[in-house]
Amino acid sequence: MASTETHTVLPRPQFTAPTRVLIVIAPYYRDIADGLLAGAQASLADAGVEAEVVEVPGALEIPTAIKLASRSGSYDGYVALGCVIRGETTHYDTVCNDSSRGLTLLGLDGLCIGNGILTVENHAQAAVRSDPAGQNKGGGAADAALHLIVLARRFRGGRS
Template sequence: MFGANQGQLLTGDARLDGKDLAIGIVQARFNQDVTDALAAACRAELLALGVQERNIDHFHVPGALEVPSALQALAEKTHYDALIALGCIIRGETYHFELVANESGAGVTRIALDYQTPIANAILTVENMAQAIARQSEKGRDAARTAVEMANLLNHI
């Protein structure tokens, strides 16, 4: 038998209602001006969506490759409804860009699937600093909205 809410989709404001959610943020320090702007936009949007300041935990790691390890540690703490990954990888002259971009992205996805925890991945992968700056605020806000919407969806299912 299905319960009364089974099979019904969350709509409208319910999808983006963060008032009862606990969110963990992991921010890479590499390219810190960009990641600080990502974090500021993300936190402001979380608060605008009703997430209480006391329910937002924010952690810093050296770079994008360290983000998945911190996310895993947070996912093991079952009190987070969603997690957010913030970072910035700028293409250089070597293969290192591809390695960092691919491995950090794969790690974030694996943690989300292994722990059934929504993770908004806002690790920017860009060609240059101008592209990073152009995306930092919008992607920070997008990460907050994605985390809240997915947390509500998975809590509802």
């Protein structure tokens, strides 16, 4: 049971150098998306990071939007937010696997991405995970992006 497990959470990085993050969100389930977004924005604000938000139709479009934005050179990192709820067909597997694979490939190309695309069985699971006062997966995705930004700057010899 997940509620009895303990997890290690790294402290949220703080930044002295200007830092910009793009949040790419698929608001297909608006209530879930709003919770994810609130958590991500709070985490980024707490770290002193400037955030911009763009919306895309669904989880499959998130990696493409991040790739397009990365070409501008305007962002230090990205937060991918959305929700995929299992339905009656195998489309769920396609969306989960391909959106995750797309983000992973972008990350392996050097982009700093926090993956906050929920993949759940039902709306109740999504609600608990998206709630900023609950599991706060939006905030967790933002924090993951921040940690990767710190690493990227460290390996380039820059300052955070």
